[in-house]
Amino acid sequence: MPTDQIQYKNHPGSLLQSEPNKLRVEDLRSEEMIINLGPQHPSTHGVIRLEVLMDGEIVREVVPHIGYLHRCFEKHAENLPFNQIIPFVDRLDYVAAMNCEHVYAMGVERMLGITDQIPKRVEYARVLMAELNRIASHFIAIGTYGMDIGAFTPFFWIMRDREHILRLLEWASGARLLYNYMWIGGLFYDLPVGFEEKCAEFIRYIKPKLKELESILIDNKIFINRTANVGVLPLDLAINCGVTGPMLRASGLRFDLRKVDAYSIYPELDFNIPIGEGRVGSVGDCWDRTWVRMQEIHESVKMVEQCLQKLTGDHKRTRDFDPQALVPKKIRPxxxxxxxxxxxxKGELGFFFRTDGRNDIPFRCKGRSCSFVNLSVLPEIAKGVLIADLIAIIGTIDVVMGEVDR
Known part of the structure; x- marks a missing residue:
């Protein structure tokens, strides 16, 4: 390890106070070290520095240092009209941009009071895109996590299958990751002709692949031994820290805003909310968090199938369908x-707006980032673990630093 990444804690008897050339092995065994993990590290999933107080291989304290990828989202949003903010929303969670767009567009529509006027075809297309992007995001979370702890091959399988989703989303929006597809009042454009058929073809392809991935990685004995009873997040701690998403559900609480708030057309869809059950370890451990994400992929596949049935049945494309007819050029709530x-x-994404009634630019805008809140629980669940287990814990938090730093 480079010497510039090791600092010895300065207390009486510290190595820093010892005479040169008189360091003893006994001193090294008894000294605490501060190790900087990051800011650029393959296991931190973004630009973040973890200041880790180590006692040998044991982690005593962890302090996350953020701000290396600051997006200035709030200040950008406070200087742009509502409909021009969407490209900046994409850059929050850049591996789940459709989901971020969905929340933002729905929020402005509710603020304007036009939610009931959104065509059903638009709603089903939005949820179809959001659930496809949810699958792609969970693929990244599971694939990179497997690689973090030594399972290399599943990462390549997952990236291969994720590519099919990215091609579908690029076909519809014209962009590979940052889509600007869900607009306030509708969509950038209707789904391309033949999109539903290609999407159904992907669903038929991915179902057996998911079973294969689950058996080769999630149920693998080595993976279980590596993740069970590691990084246990108790439910009361998760609630008190404001943790949401798969991390909260893995701790045993069946809380999902798609059911709780019943927004968009989610009440019309049949899907379950998986929670951690402690099948191979403790409820809320690293294995449970990975397993919950895997089960959510299965549920998203079910929702995609139901949306496709509606888009090819009750809500087919028509020539007079205008996906962006509801909203004027200047939006003044x-x-x-x-x-x-x-x-x-990754959890609850929220947007707070303060408007003055005169401008089409929000007076104040605030993004409530689930990655930021979920990351804040790391110092609590990483105390007393091995340094290798710290890497395992970070992976199951599934942070995207663009959303943490906003």
Whole structure:
């Protein structure tokens, strides 16, 4: 390890106070070290520095240092009209941009009072895209996590299958990751002709692949031994820290905003909310968090199938369908404070708006980032673990630093 990454804690008897050339092995065994993990490290899933107080291989304290990828989202949003903010929303969780767009567009529509006027075809297309992106996001979470702890091959399988989703989303929006597809009042454009058929073909392809992935990685004995009873997040701690998404559900609480708030057309869809059950270890451990994400992929596949049935049945494409006919060029909500939230792959994403009733630019805008809140629990669940287990814990938090730093 480079010497510039090791600092010895300065207390009486510290190595820093010893005479040169008189360091003893006994001193090294008894000294605590501060190790900087990051800011650029393959296991931190973004630009973040973890200041780790180590006692040998044991982690005594962890302090996350953020701000290396600051997006200035709030200040950008406070200087742009509502409809021009969407490209900046994409850059929050850049591996689940459709989900972020869905929450933002729905929020402004509720603020304007036009939610009931959104065509059903638009709603089903939005949820179809959001659930496809949820699958792709969970693929990244599971694939990179497997690689973090030594399972290399599943990462390549997952990236191969994720590519099919990215091609579908690029076909519809014209962009590979940052889509600008869900607009306030509708969509950038209707789904391309033949999109539903290609999407159904992907669903038929992915179902056996998911079973294969689950058996080769999630149920693997080595993976279980590596993740069971590691990084246990008790339910009361998760609630008190504001943790949401798969991390909260893995701790045993069946809380999903798609069910709780019943927004968009989710009440019309049949899907379950998987929770951690402690099948191979403790409820809320690293294995449970990975298993919950895997089960959520299965549920998203079910929802995609149901959306496709509606889009090819009750809500087919028509020539007079205009996916963006509801909203004027200048959006001027009445003066108010307004908050909207939705369920992204990582948890609750919320947007707070303060408007003055005169401008089409929000007076104040605040993004409630689930990755930021979920990361805040790391110092609590990483105390007393081995340094290798710290890497395992970080992976199951599934942070995206663009959303943490906003």
């Amino acid at each position: 009445k003066a108010q404070d307004f908050y909207i939230r939705g369920e992204t792959p």
